[in-house]
Amino acid sequence: MAFVPVTRASVSDLVFGQLRDAIVSGTYRTDDTLPGERELATTFQVNRHAVREALRRLQQLGLVRISQGGATRVLNWRVHAGLDLALSLVRSGDVLPVATLVRDMMDMRACIGVDAARLCARRADDAARRRIVRAVEEFADLAPDLTAMGEANIAVWRLILDGCGNTAYLLAFNSLVAGALAVAEVPPQRRATELLDVTGHRRLASAIADGRDVEAAEEARSLLTAALTAPTRKDSRA
Amino acid sequence: MAFVPVTRASVSDLVFGQLRDAIVSGTYRTDDTLPGERELATTFQVNRHAVREALRRLQQLGLVRISQGGATRVLNWRVHAGLDLALSLVRSGDVLPVATLVRDMMDMRACIGVDAARLCARRADDAARRRIVRAVEEFADLAPDLTAMGEANIAVWRLILDGCGNTAYLLAFNSLVAGALAVAEVPPQRRATELLDVTGHRRLASAIADGRDVEAAEEARSLLTAALTAPTRKDSRA
């Protein structure tokens, strides 16, 4: 286990984390009013500004609605929160089952990655195509160092997402990568299967380079779904 | 044009908006150092606390890296920002071309919606299936009031995303809906085509109700891509 940079959580980070967890875990329910800032400050034994910063961030995540003069109310995060909430939840603790959440995020990575590969094969300019081919070769050269390959793999996908020209895909990928992969909660066995499939990545790169969009999508699908467990939570019915 | 609730932007909102736009538009480049908090405070003529709140939010969005003692540096948002940035950008101004961004988000909605419909048909429990069928009927009853249908349509999709059991999809959908649809920047003609296809929605609902996942995905695809313009930015090559 290698050493890792220490992270200093600021006071407002801690307040933010506690409040976020309390809301997501259901301690506060939708439309409940949060205690006032002054009260929270004395409860957490911190300054009111720290509480304010935390509340602002909760608001930005879509967890609360703040209104001057009135109380701060809890929103239904399943309705108002954005994808960044998933990232925030994965990074800290088991408020929601992290394993499930990571699996969901990997599903989404596959969903987006496939379409991005398809679009990239259709739209990317020549320079981008060349960069992707080169990146895949650099990725292949790193075998079998899984850690290095993992990073190179992300670089490859980032180029693909760049080339597909869809900014939303790119940003979503950032949320997912930072959340799911950086935490390394992905089943190592399956992740390894994906990473070690060098020829699959080469086929993907050449499909993109040649503009064969359907094949690119197919290669992407087979790569990205290798890490996904088949079992559904409650199996098919009827 | 109906009246609309006034929105009061707080001081830190304004500072946040200006800094975000400056970063995304490239006024500051990656690894540039932002001016110090005290300097920003005098520049914006606000208190330092307001600046701090804004910077915190920029950090949460993935636009800057703050480090005590050191300077606050600008990150490459194409690498570090999450999907919520798209929402934030759409809501205010044309820092990035909003039309393009909205189109990207509609693409992503389609990408996710199709998979969610498929998963929902496979995994949802009976109660969820019934709720979806009912919601589609309520949606159908509202024709031809496009505004009301738009809201009901979102409610339908929310149920589908709930039923598919993928929290990441659900959260991403929130980001997209709040960003793209609420702003109503979607070409009205195409949006109307989608909404008025009541029978298409009925087919989708019954496919989900019966667990026919492939057909559900197909129906979802035809509904969700109706609003998408075919032309790619730079067309297929080689």
Place this chain on the structure above:
DNA sequence: GTTCCCAACTGGTCCAACCAGTTGACGGGT
């Protein structure tokens, strides 16, 4: 020339006061 130390930055936290909206209870008018 190298090394070490400290002054002068940076952001982080706190206190205390006051501004600005919202809410609800209380009291006068109908």
Place this chain on the structure above:
DNA sequence: ACCCGTCAACTGGTTGGACCAGTTGGGAAC
């Protein structure tokens, strides 16, 4: 008895200033 305006007592929003805590870089000591 009911309605309605008023106002006090909340809520969050903003400000100023002080001090703590890390980082940085230049200059003194070696």
